[in-house]
Amino acid sequence: MIMSGRLDRDSAHYRIGPLTxxxxxxxxxxxxxxxxxxxxxxxxxxxxxxxxxxxxxxxxxxxxxxxxxxxxxxxxxxxxxxxxxxxxxxxxxxxxxxSAACPIRGRPEEKLLHVLTDIAERGGLLPSLDLLADRAELPTRNAADYRLRLLVEGGFVQVRREGVNRYVDILRQEASQ
Structure with missing residues (x-):
């Protein structure tokens, strides 16, 4: 039996899962x-x-x-x-x-700040968002990106580029005190 590489429209079944x-x-x-x-x-x-x-x-x-x-x-x-x-x-x-004591205490940003502090102490070369999410126990790379942006906007960290590399500098460590 010879099989062709194309789909037969009569036998194809399409299913779209739940869209939220x-x-x-x-x-x-x-x-x-x-x-x-x-x-x-x-x-x-x-x-x-x-x-x-x-x-x-x-x-x-x-x-x-x-x-x-x-x-x-x-x-x-x-x-x-x-x-x-x-x-x-x-x-x-x-x-x-x-939030009066510390705006990120007990939040996922606090855990990410601890991870970023460890990274900064070792030279500051920022890993991929996937690795940041994994180390900070965040569900996705998008969550890591969002939390990192919150830390930058809150004045806790600064991300700087040097060529293709990104580095993190810790500006405030109030969450770890």
């Missing part, structure tokens, strides 16, 4: 900070939430810290769900107290 749309993690964080106690902030729409999505991981981290409740409601179309965080009443005072 996520709010950008930075936008979710801004909206959550602005939210009043008890207010809901939507972070995803679709049939299922991925365990590796940066936005979903952020929502789960807040839940684990006791800052919010996680909820879902069926969409009006009945095909999927709206996923949202509901800010807890205790979260407002707890979040303000923690």
């Amino acid at each position: 749309t996520y709010v950008d993690a930075a936008e979710l964080e801004r909206n959550f900070r602005r939210a009043r106690a008890g207010q809901r902030v939507t972070y995803a729409i679709g049939p299922a939430v991925s365990l590796t999505a940066t936005t979903a991981a952020l929502a789960r981290a807040w839940h684990d810290e006791g800052l919010c409740y996680l909820h879902r409601e069926r969409e009006a179309t009945g095909r999927g769900f709206l996923y949202f965080v509901q800010k807890r009443h205790a979260a407002t005072t707890k979040a303000n107290a923690v």
Whole structure:
């Protein structure tokens, strides 16, 4: 029997898995900070939430810290769900107290800052985002990129380029004190 290398349209079957749309993690964080106690902030729409999505991981981290409740409601179309965080009443005072002492204490950025401090002490050559995610126990390279940008914007680290290499300089170590 001779087999051709092309697909026979009559026998081909296509399947698209669940498609979930996520709010950008930075936008979710801004909206959550602005939210009043008890207010809901939507972070995803679709049939299922991925365990590796940066936005979903952020929502789960807040839940684990006791800052919010996680909820879902069926969409009006009945095909999927709206996923949202509901800010807890205790979260407002707890979040303000923690951020006043150190804005990244207990957050994934703190762990990444420790990893970056170790890297800076050994010469500062910044590894790939995949390696940073692995060392800081972040779910994806996108999560490492996002957290690194937060550390840069917060004035904790500086990333500088020399040719094709990137180096990290530690500017503040408040999280490790």
